[in-house]
Amino acid sequence: MFRGSIPALVTPFRDEAFDESAYRDFVEWQISEGSHGLVPCGTTGESATLPVDEHYRVIEVCVEQAAGRVPVIAGCGSNDTASAIRSMKAAKERGADAALIVLPYYNRPNQEGLVAHFTALAEACDLPIVVYNVPGRTVTDIKPETLGRIAKLPTVVAIKDASGDLPRVTAHRRLCGTDFVQLSGNDDMTLGFMAMGGVGCISVTANVAPRLCADFQNACLGGDWQTALALQDKLYPLHAALFSDASPGPVKYALSRVRPEMPSELRLPMTPPSEASRKAVDAALAHAGLV
Template identity: 70%
Template structure:
């Protein structure tokens, strides 16, 4: 089971292309700072603006650079089941430990369609699957009942839950079983999520504060809730500031502040963080004692 602080990695770009050297350095830093796994090609990694070839290359580089030190959960989602399956097969061939698969977006399938999508992926490839539920982006949601049906399949091992509905953690635990891996997709709710049975977070903030996020998750896992609350308070302004403008603009700005030379370029339609967001990030980094 995956657990702990798992960064949804940004993808550095330079002159419009994937900056492999900067990405490899980011992977090394994340591992050295205590991240327990890595997620390339998620939302924060700007996968929506990558070609299929770029997407697969980023996953392969992540696996290669991690070198078995931590597992890699490859972003493999698509609103086209066959495209998602292709990503899964190539991620598995590259050495990924699991696939993170977002619910089909834009198409707006019903619950039977959601089930059929994931069932087809599980049947077509034996790479373990984490369902990624983020209705604010996909419009589509997965019901607890549908998730429980999927949890009965051998290939569906858990969920990244970014619904913001903490009661889902208890409901999903009761329906899917205690061994079903529940990871928060919201940094700001990770404390409550873990208290209700979650085991970690696929995190945006961990890009910027990997050690603090790892320490926070360790405190939760060890039932040191007072320590976890103190770390939550230290990180909370940063959780908010990284979404003060369209993500991952503020996150790349923050990385530029902490790691001079880190590429801050984004791909259209994403644009750099505005002045108000940059001010919020600077204040949050200071509050977290990172600058």
């Protein structure tokens, strides 16, 4: 259902407001460069600082601009089940193809709480669900056995796995079935993730290097591991540099180098990346042939 290079899109701000024109141009560029799908309002899209109305507008603009050419997986997660349900319903009304649901953060539900959370979401809205496991941010970690239970819900179709635990790809295949969509949430680990049975990546790096990331994914999906390895070597310094300071500061800076018309403004409490981070990004962009 979902596969390939799927950028977790940054949200451009200008004078503290959502820059709709820049976002439409950005979505168009992503599609023209070969991205296989789009994720508005994820972590990289600074969803934590988007008021509800603005959050829904960002999803709406992304869907309008994509115009059915690639699937749109809208960030809808919350640590409040009722809020996540409202966001899913709003995303469905605006034409999103699926909802990206991060595990509830801060309140740290146990495994039974996770089952109850996703069951309530699936019962309240029939929008397909991509489970987002990123314990480095949420502290909560969904265990493979729990995911196996949740995957039996008819609308839970995929996982974005940013656990950093590669053997889980095989565990998930065993527990969720080989048709369950596994998407990497870590650019730097995606080559191994794909070799073990993954089918794509919800990517930060694809914001900046969509063509290279799409080519990498196409090579993996086609079994051309030699080409995939060469592209991994080309992209690896960029994967690292984009997390050399608090994200999405480095990726917004990188975008301003690749697409000068794209604003690099962040919303507090996020601040611009350090000089050391900017130098790392500059070197990585040069290594990848992007500047």
